[in-house]
Amino acid sequence: DKKRLCDELGIELVVSRRVPVAGLPPRSTTALRSECRIPYRLDLAGGWLDQPYVSKFWPGAVLTISIEPDLEFNDRSGMSSSTRKKAVELWHTDIPDGDPQLLARTLFCLENPPGTTYVSGSQDAIGIVFPGLNRLDYAAGEYWPEKITSVNDAEVLEWLEQRLWFITLPPRAGGFNVLDETNISVEGARALAEAADGVWKAVLARDIEGLGRSYKASFEAQVAMFPLMKSRVVSETIEQYRDKALGWKLAGAGGGGYLAMVSEKPVENAIRIRIRRRQVE
Template identity: 45%
Template sequence: MNKKVFVSGCYDLLHSGHIEFFKQASQYGDLYVGIGSDATYKEYKHRKPMFPQEERLFMVKNVKAVKDAYINQGSGVLDFIPTLDIVKPDVFVVNAEGGSDAKRQLCKERGIEYVELQRTPHAGLQARSSSSLKAELSKASDADASKGDSCGIPTRLDLAGTWIDQPYVSVFHPGWAITISLEPTFEVRDRCGLSTSTRNMIKKIWPVKLPKMDPEMLARLVFCFENNPEREDGHISGAQDSIGICVPGLCRHYYDNNFWPKKIENTNDEMTLRFLEDHLVMVPLDPRRPGCSVVEGKDITPAKVKALADAADACWSAILAHDLQAFASAYKASFNAQIAMFPAMVNPVAYGKPCPEASVEPYIQKYSVMPGVLAWKMPGAGGGGYLALVVEDAKAFAKEHDEAIELHIRRA
């Protein structure tokens, strides 16, 4: 009896690279294929597949090298586990780019041989990949964009270290700011802490979408454009705004008494980004009111800035470790450090006077005691706009609270 061999993927843009992979995998035995469902595809890619699951199943089943195929009934990166229970394979084959420690460990636990294949084209054919096909499709997308169709300018959410990008803060202690670049899958409102002033500046240069260039260089160009010498208000926008928008994925940037960071680090690790998407939501509040100031009454000391920097360090480590409780604790500590220095983030001052009606405290009191809420903070400078929450389950929270916004992080 031949061994049973299993592979899994979405196979939306089925091409010769897939067929060659199937052919090579079938050399280990009878080949069974798990196909990502439409729901999983949308969750993973943040858009619908080009071909619905029934059509993708039909195409894969009729590939000569394939013995049989199934729609995976699970979800997430390991959506194929229910299909493994059906097939009970002897060998699990992945291409080198699709390998992971999680898949390797799963096979080890189940006594399945784990094989990684290098991506090689069939003899005489051009190398194909879904990425290369998408690049070709992107050219058509660019043409459409010039006619007015838009995929949208990203926005950013700051996770920890907010204010450290201002030299009058980092002069007391250096530290990291942490941001994520967000797809604009929701209405990005002005004066709401999501860097809309920077986003609006970008639209003056690139009205439709960001150009394809080195993200850090792009962020520096945006920062310089927004903070041109002729700016009349004398305010320097923090670099975390342009970096948070332009650099995809999860990013941290290190400030030490300067406007531009000394170093920038980012990750687009899929499991890390999904961890954040699974545990972050935003709820809309009233926008920051005209005349409101969040810097009135500021109290910046070395001890308070160090607390901000320490919280950002802990937040980064917790995110990379996918440690929800540690992430929530560090996230909350970062916000507490912010409002210790800038209490008007929560209780704004309007035209030099307290403005109790603009206080955000009632919203914090409301959401902080809700089941499943682990931590909270104001995005950006605060004063209104949104409350960004760390929750046990983003999808479950959004299902129970219509106002909650699920976040989709922009991938590289």
């Protein structure tokens, strides 16, 4: 795939021999993978508006955060692990320096070559490449956002990561397709867009009550259009933690994975995450 892309773009592909500098040990693929710093991505709010078949009803924003790979998140669990694997194929251990828009577009195109039946939303590639918190504003029916607004304020990011708690659920079952049952509408897409706006404003204002409300509203708007997102296990887990969190939402397209909750206080059995910061030169 990489060679074909280079041929199409008229780029010479040079394959370097993996010979270590004298005195240094050889580095195996396994060792490189263990040192991989390519992040995961969390769909904080608005997910599905990066798909034209949703945004054509009502445009809006998707909010993403880039998450440090301090732990290896499960596959098929809504953390963009498939897109991350493409990033590892492309860049091996870390995202290179360069224009983040160009890097994200490159990753998006690698994952979605011409003829792809199901196009992954661009929020996956952007959420991995762009550090911090990002707002991706999608026009109606577009795959790529017309505007990306990034927040790398240390105090805002620290405030947010200290209030997000992840509960591990079983991964999506093989053969699960959230698109088997949908109810996409103007009302649903608008509710999703408005909830994402609410989450954005609450995070910037560091309003925990507003964040919990809008975060939960974002998930409810998703489920209204994609009912299969909320499986029996998801519903049972929400009931278990309902009194312990201000809001909750699945990390990705649903059916399993991780239930991310908003809470001022520690949540039992929850995983903490660390938001990737922008490198200061």
